[in-house]
Amino acid sequence: MSDPEDLALHGVRVLGFSTASRVAGRFGLPAGTVEEALLDFEARGWAGRSSFAGDSGWSLTDAGRAENERRMSDELDRAAARDTVTTVHTEFRPLNRRFGAACTDWQIRPTRLDPMAFNDHTDWNWDERVLRTLTRVGTAFTDLCERLAGRLARFDGYADRYAAALGRVDKGQRAWVDGHDRDSCHILWIQFHEDLLATLGIPRGSDA
Missing domain, CATH: 1.10.10.10 (Winged helix-like DNA-binding domain superfamily/Winged helix DNA-binding domain)
Structure with missing residues (x-):
């Protein structure tokens, strides 16, 4: 603790x-x-x-x-957790790229005339593909969080909040993917990433 x-x-x-x-x-x-x-x-x-x-x-x-x-x-040193957190961060980096790509696809749906067209969420197949990716990413994210929480209790809760946000999206509340005024999937992801960076003393942007 x-x-x-x-x-x-x-x-x-x-x-x-x-x-x-x-x-x-x-x-x-x-x-x-x-x-x-x-x-x-x-x-x-x-x-x-x-x-x-x-x-x-x-x-x-x-x-x-x-x-x-x-x-x-x-x-980290008191909890003998440095190796665990460093390993999780290494595994998180490719997961972070997958999550970022999914969020981009949630916001943008290219058309023949506009490659940066705003996603109006009228293409059910497009959105379902994005949500399947967010769900698969969430499964891997849960594993990372559980390993961290086993060493540092303050990492507990991220995975549950992520799952709760996805649950709201499944009920049609789309803002829970990337809304900035709530614990959306995107906001929780940013906070988790910042938590890792602060814990390891890594400058933001240097682990891209």
């Missing part, structure tokens, strides 16, 4: 522009504990709260990102 203070810092990194209550909800922590930790991090210059388009949330400074990576590295 990760230290609650570490989770408060890490949660802001993984979730992005987030509230204390959202970080608390993700990791099952008391909201007051997370809020107190974030205020302490703000005083240390590791985090800051800002507002945008009527919403407010926390984000990490460069110093906060460095501190987060230092803490995650220490946690």
Whole structure:
């Protein structure tokens, strides 16, 4: 189990522009504990709260990102989990490419006149093919998450949320594939990827 203070810092990194209550909800922590930790991090210059388009949330400074990576590295060594996480990241990279291609196909359906035509979701066969890919990717994703959670409990939950999002898509709620205002498949995938990168101290984009 990760230290609650570490989770408060890490949660802001993984979730992005987030509230204390959202970080608390993700990791099952008391909201007051997370809020107190974030205020302490703000005083240390590791985090800051800002507002945008009527919403407010926390984000990490460069110093906060460095501190987060230092803490995650220490946690890896304490849990003897570095080899497991490194191996999972290696296996995740080709899976990430498959997922990215599927998301592109969900958003774009080329036509004879427009190779970048927006997918209007009127072609049932096209969408079903994409969803079959997302389901197969989800099976492999579940295996990776289970191996990680066996070492670091904070990785537990990603696979369940992914499966729940796909379940909503199966019921006709298409926004759960790539919606940005919910725990869609795409949002969860981005967060999981960021979790791996932060844990291993790998700059985003360098593992493409």
